[in-house]
Amino acid sequence: MSTALHAPRLQFPFCAVQGQAQLQMALLLAAIDPALGGVLIQGPRGTAKSTCARGLAELLPKGEFVELPLGASEEQLIGSLNIETALKHNEVQFKPGLLSRAHQGVLYVDEVNLLPDALVDVLLDVSASGINRIERDGISHQHDARLVLVGTMNPEEGTLRPQLLDRFGLFVDLQANIEPSIRQAIVRARMNFDADPERFQQQHSDTQNRLKEGILRSQTLLAGLLFTDQVYEQVSSICHQANVEGVRADLTLLRASRAHAAWHQREQIASADILAVCELVLAHRRKSNADQNAADPAIQPTQSPDQHQAGLQPQPQQQQEIQNSGPEATGPDSDWGEMPAQVTPISAVKNVKPLPLKK
Template sequence: MPQRPAHYPFSAIVGCDTEQLDDLGLALVLTSVSPDIGGVLVRGQKGTAKSTAVRALASLLPPVDVYRGDRFSVDPADPSQHSPDGPFGPGTAVESRPVNLVDLPVGATEDRVLGSLHLEQALTHGKVAYEPGLLARAHRGLLYVDEVNLLHDHLVDLLLDAAATGRVTVERDGFSVEHAAKFLLIGTMNPEEGELRPQLLDRFGLTVEVTAPTDPSARAEVVRRRMAYDADPGGFASGYHEAEEALADRIAKARGAVERVHLSQAALLKIAEVCAAFEVDGLRADIVTSRAAVAHAAWAGRETVTRADIRRAALLTLPHRRRRNPFDAPGLDEELLDRVLGDEDPPPDPPEPPQPPESPDDPDEPSEPEDTDPSQSPEQQEQPPEDGPQDPGPDAQGPENPDGPDQSAEAEQTDAPPNTDTEQDAEEGPEDAGPPPPSSDRATSTVGSAAPYRARKLSVRGAGQGADGKRSRAVGRRGRRIGAAPPGSGSGSSLHLVETVRAAAAAPREGERMRIRPQDLRVAVREGQESNLILFCVDASGSMAARKRMSEVKTAILSLLLDAYRRRDKVGLITFRAQQAELVLPPTNSVDVAAARLEDMPAGGRTPLAEGLLEADRVLRREQRRDPRLRPLLVVVTDGRATGARGAVERSLAAADHIAGQEISSVVVDSESGPMRLGLALGLSARLGAEHLPVGEVNAEALNTAVRERAA
């Protein structure tokens, strides 16, 4: 049977086998040519060769020289790098090896990433020995994080520190170690499973959106190559050997040519204009775009950065930096980019003016400074830089709120709730015929939301043991230490040396020597915060269809979704209207998708409150079977009315009693407004055992203002 190679050939990937690389292939090549760019984030659906391309890249990179026996891979040619395994003298053997491709698992522990105390050496020989972690192995190599958006916050903090400083400092368990950790950070993610923290997102130099090809011939070619590789991996890889060698050689030559590529003052000014036009935060975008443009010029064999280099670099460096909040669509306005860049290449820097002859009286006297910058054109010299393109035009960003509160106020009339079911039935439609026809704009409509605000924090009662987050109390691996327990108790994983020694000392022993037995081991018990499942159950019936009310409700839910994104929660969305309830969004980590479904949610028809609550119960029971540690929080958004078939009110109260019996933490967001209120949502919250929250008090600032006014 043929020997399977370590990876699928990079040049065999469709889109990476031609002179014109696609965005994924180009981004990986550019960050290999110039590692200072800062790595690549690959976003895309599952099954789009993200991991395949990353793993194939490692074999194309030039090998590195290391000291023999050095676990930290310091560069022998760089005297500023010091290895904890050293010192290494001039006579130490140096060997060449391929670059390391280190996988950082999503569930890795902090000790595994940073390194930890070598327990065997400490317990058997009484020596404090340091065991290097994954960041030490990744030095001068590639650190690959699959599903980087699912990485725990404490690991994200470690990556941010290492990426910012290029070093790792470990101070724990009786030892202090510092070592270099410079690596190519490459992450892949599926946006449907959740977004990435903005701090880590900005650390990625380039970002690529990957989708499956829609051309049938391209899809067929992908399948053909994959099947050929699976049938004969060795023979398939040998067919691309020459292409792999040529690609590796070109990357090595481009690396050597980067230092010779000239970035003119005019090109640098053009990059600054592009970044300013797209309103990116900070100056990291300017730096990364400049480095990427230089790398692209070196890859193309040019010695000067051109307009094409700047354009291609901007398309890879700016899309993920111009996003203002998690619900903005990614991407870049290419028309605006072309307008800012113009049609001509940046002019080269003029040659240095000839030096005037030195004065015989005072040969060391410096020449007079120029009044103008020679790198600027006459037009630029006449006009100060502040007068550059200030208004990027209407295409730079869309309207912030097409259905804003002012527009809603003009179209809104008195929003008093009907006092009888007769008035409501007239709004919802006759009889029980289900949802009205699409032509009825009054009965079935879609209303947009206003800008989200800082929402009030909602939490689950008690303490759980879920994944790290920022919402509810939890006993786990993070947080303040509140005690110690034997291993396997579900309370933690880090060894508590003091409590371990104390348990060993309290045990009976023979002779004077104390021995640590397995039953004496203790781990730290810590109290921190966990993430939760936030399941929204939203009333979308005719009683909610008034424009002002639905806009207020959608804004409140959008604000709660934004809060869930920041607290790393899982979210789901159920809507109920007409005669049924629908799971619009199964529980997911992607609040972007939830926000999009919310904006498109129509309203109209009767109010099947019982069906909505029963569907929420089914979803919560299914999710509990999948992950028993994930504690849910049910958020019911309704005015409390129940209409439809006979006995709708009794059925809804019975469903509420059933959920209350499951001891599920829940909140009823009361959407009822106006001077005349029936208080039905308050009664529903009492039957659910839920917190009653008027929709106006979802806004944390409004609630704080009300509290201050009452206290005054």
């Protein structure tokens, strides 16, 4: 039997995904600071949800991509008593679950809205804390589970309860109606990859390596980025204007802004960082009656609609303008294109533009 049959399947490079700049930025932020609480993706089939999640896993230290099946039990997820050891040696021994396997990787949950609420609770708790604690079946155990939680759902099949929806850190809504130029770019990239996966990966290897280095460098910068009074004031004003419940949105917006600043190698968190992540943090938390509020200068973008933002590659400190807020790939096959701004079904944030992409 040919050894090629046992070779690992090559994954589509993260940097080569076309037309999903906002999703890619959300995943990068969650990789830089997993304590953000995961990324929830709403959208139809065929919009690169799993492709992006698998691609992100390859940028992380372990490169582990773990998918939670819909029928999974709580024991499969968190771990359980090792029955074989208990019966043979009369010892209590922990048998790791999927959360242990996903440590330093990506845990992908397709159709998370169809999971039992108890499992979603566990996923969100572990995602935010980075620790899996087990107290059951005579087991008292805990282990690190610092992972990027990625959940997807199709709005046609229902949504999550508001209490669970609010606990997801970032939210991205993907539209099915893709412009012809973007469709062409997506298809070209996919056909090139399918024709010669090794060559396609080699073409994007330099960009992939820069992304890996950028994530690690950003993680080391996080602790040194302090929240100034101006940052607290702007974040609280934006969240108040969005009429969100509680302060989870404030905390998440602060964390996401800090991760964004670290990605761009800034020495301090800028207003541009806050504006760049507003849509990701508030789209699923904003209350509908807040739509009546007049535009608040605190959440107005500082660029015109026809300006584009660059930045899949971490930018130098001096380039702090808001046009450096979105991801951009480089290389022969990296013209991602741009997704048009559209209203999300879950009350999108007003007056905040989604991250466009330089063509």
